[in-house]
Amino acid sequence: MTDSGGKPVLTLKDLSIEFPTPQGIVKAVKSLSLTVHLGRRVGFIGESGSGKTTTALGIMQMLAEPGRISGGRIDLGGTDVLGLSDEQMRLTRLSRIAYIPQGAMNSLNPVMRVENQLWDGVVAHEGKIDPDELKRRSGEALASVGLGAHVGRLYPHELSGGMKQRVCIALGMILGPELIIADEPTSALDVVTQRQVMLTLKDVQTRIGSGLILIGHDMGLMTQSVDELAVLKDGVLVEHGTVRQIIESPQHPYTQDLISSVPLVGGDSFLNPSTRAAAPERDSREPLLRFENVSKVYGEVTALHPVSFTLQGDTPQIISIVGQSGSGKSTMGSIMLGFNPPSTGRVLFEGHDLLRINAAETLKFRKNIQAVFQDPYACFNPFYRVRHALRYPFKRFGLARDEAHIQAKMEEACGAVGLDPDLVLPRYPHQLSGGQRQRLIVARALMLSPKLLIADEPVSMVDASLRATILSNIYDLKDKYGISILYITHDLATAYHVSDYVMVLFKGHVVEAGPPKQVIGDPQHPYTQLLINSIPWPDLHRSWGRDEAGWDPTAEEARAAEAPPKLRGNVPGFDLVVQ
C-alpha cells in the first residue's frame, strides 16, 4: 500500500478555477496540487460545493460557462492539457481520460442501443472500423464489466440502474484510458448494487492499469475503495494522504468531522437522549395507528404484501422501516398519510378508518399525522417566503390566536431546530441550503405538535455532516414533545441508533423485525445479512470489495426470498403480525 505505484499519470499544479458572477468572482478551486499515479485509486471527498466535480470537469476541459481555469497546470502523462487545441482535447477525452459523470444512468441516450453508444466513442477516435471488429470490441467491453453480449442489443430503459452504471463504466474503459474519473458513480444506487458496481469499477481499473479518481461524499465507500484520499473543503485541498493515514490519524479538523459523522452500527451514538418527558395525555384509548391486513397492488406488481400492526402510541416510540428502493417502504408511508388508498385492508387512526372520515375529521387527522419528506428542495413553494410553509398550516388547523402568537411559535420552533428565525424566515426557499430547509420542515412539524410523524428518508439528500444534526432534531421531538415517529430509511446505521423497533422490508414483505440491537446488530435473515454486509464502513479491517470473486448478490437475494420472516423480540406498545 505504501509504494506509490507506477509513473505519474496526472499532475495538478496550483490549479485554480473561478466562476464570474454578478456578485463578483467565485473561486471554486483554489491552487490545488495533486499527483495521481498509474494503477492508483485516489478519492476526492468533500461536501457539495467543495469543488470536487469542478476539478474533474476542469481536467476534462468541460467546465460550464462562464467557468474558467484561472491558473496552474494540468499535466496528463507528459501532455500539457491546458495547451491543447479544442480538437486535440476532443481526441484526448475518452482515449486518455475517461469521465463517468454523476448520475451516469441518465447519461445514456434513450433512443440508441447500448452497443451503438459504445461504437460511437470508438469511431469518433479511430475512424471507420469494420462492423465485426466493433462488435467484438463492444462485446469485450461489456464482458469486462460482467454483462453478457446480449446487453449490447438492448435499449437503456431495459436495463436496471446498476446495469446502466456498468454500461457507463464499459463506455469509459473501451479505449483503455490512462485515467478514469468517476464522479459519484453509485450515488443513486442501493447498497447491494453499489457494492457490485464498485467491485466492477475496481476490477476494470486494475485490469487496464489506469489511474482512477473517485469523487464522492461517503467516507465509508471511500475507505473501502481507494488507496489515497484527498479531502476538499471550499475549493481547498485540506488533507491528502493514504487511506490508512487519513482514517487512523486525521490531521485536519474537517477530516475528523467527516470521519466521525459516519454513524456506525454498534458504535457510539450521535444522539444524546434527554430525560424522557411524560407522555402527553391522549384522549383516546384506541391505538394511535393500526394496520389491518393492509396491502398495495399496482397492476401486476405487489408493492406491499398484507401486513398488520398496532402502534399503541401511549409512550412515544420511533419505529424504523428499512429497505432498499422498491421494497415498499415509501408505499407504506404514503398509505399512512392517506395519500394512497390501500388495495386491501384498513388503516385505522385512533379507531377511525382513514378512508371514511368526514371533512371536519380530516382536518383533525391531518393535524395529528405530519410528515418530513425526502427532498427538502421540493417541499417549499418557490413563490412564497419560507414563513408561508410554517404559518399556513398553523392558521389552517386553528391553532393560532393572533399574528403575534404565530410569530412567537415560529420563532420558538426555529430555535428548537437550531435556526435563527430572523435570518431564515423572511427568505425565499432558494436562498436556503438543503439542510436549513429540511430543519424548517422539522420545525413546521414541531409547531403543529402532531401525534405521529412520518419521516420518509429525511436525511438522504443533505450533506453528511448535517445528517446527524437533523436526525437528533427529529429524535428530540419524540422525547420533548411526545411524538411517535415512523422513520423510513435505507440507512441501517441510523435506524440502529434512533429506533425502538425495526422492520426490514424486502419486496413488500417484512422479512425481519424486532429491536434494533438484535435485528441490525445480529441479523438472522439472509436479506438483512446481505444488506448489512453491503454497507461500506470506514473501517480498514473489514473487507468490502476485496477478494470477493464469488460474490453473487442475485443468488443471495433469491435465497433471501425463500427464507421465512424472522420475528425477533417484541417491544411493548408495538405489535406486528405477518402472514
Next chain:
Amino acid sequence: MTDAPLTRADRRLQRRMRRFDNPWLNPKLLWGIGLLLGIVALGLIGRMLWNLDLVFTGSATLKLPPVGFENLRRQPGVWDHPLGTDGSGRDMLALIVIGAPNSLFVGLMASLIGMGTGIVLGFTAGFVGGRTDDVIRVLSDVMITIPPLLILVVFQSAFGDVSLTMMALLIAGFVWQSPTRLIRAQVLSMRQSGYVQMAQLSGAPTHHIMFREMLPNLVPYLFGSFIANVTTSIVTAVGLEVLGLGPQRIPTLGRTIYEAINAGALIQNLWWWWGIPTILLAVMFIGLLLINLGLDEVSNPRLRRLS
C-alpha cells in the same frame, strides 16, 4: 469572494449579468411594452385631438397623399389630412386612430377569453383526471389540428356583419387549446411536487392548492402563452378582415387593407392607403414578439440561475 482587477470582458459580463438581478427589467420586454403602449396612446390621444367624423365616406377630397408627397394627379398633401385620404375620401389618420386600437382590442379580448377557458379546462383536466381529463385532452388535441381560418371563413360568411366582440368570441374558440394543454401538463407535474404534498398535509382545501400554491408558479408560462395567443388572434382577425369578412361598419386595419386592395390601390400607386395600416400592424407584431422574447428570458430558469 470578490477581489482582483477585472478585465474589460469581465466587466461587460458583469453588466450583462446584473440585468438578470431584476429579470423584469429586460430591455426586450420594455421595448415591446413601449411599442404596444404607443399604439394605445395613438388611439387615446388621437380621439382627443383629431376630428373623428373624418372617417366617414366623402368627408374629404379623394386619394390625397400624405404631407410632402404628390399623388398621380399631382395633388400635394395638405395639413388638413396629414396622412392623406383613401379612395372614398376618408381621412387616413382618423382611420388608424380608430382602427389600430380596434385590432389590438380584438386580439386581447380573444386571447383573454381563450386563456380563461384554458385555465379552467387545464386545471380541471389535471386535477379531476379520469374521464373528464380524457374528454378535455382529446377535444383540445383535435381542435389544435383544425386550421382556424378555414372554419372562421365559413362562420363569418354565415353571420354576415359581426361586431368586434362577436369576432373576438369566434376567434377565442380557436386559441384555448394550447393554454389548456400547457396548464394541464404543468398541473400534472406539480401535483406530485413536494410543496403540493406539504399543502395537502396542511389540510389545504383544493381551491387553495390550485390558486394559491400552483397558479403563482404558472404565471410566467401564462404570460408567455397569453402574448403568443394575442399574436395569433390578431393575425387571424386581420386575415379575416383582409378577406372582406369581419365587421363591415367599424374601421379596422385589416378592413382598410381589404378596401385598398379592392379599389386597386396597388396599381394606382396609392401606397399610403395600404402601407400605413401595414406599418402599424408590423409595429404591433414586433412589439408582441419582443414581449414574448423578453418574457422567455424572464421565465427561463437557466438565465435566472446566473444571478
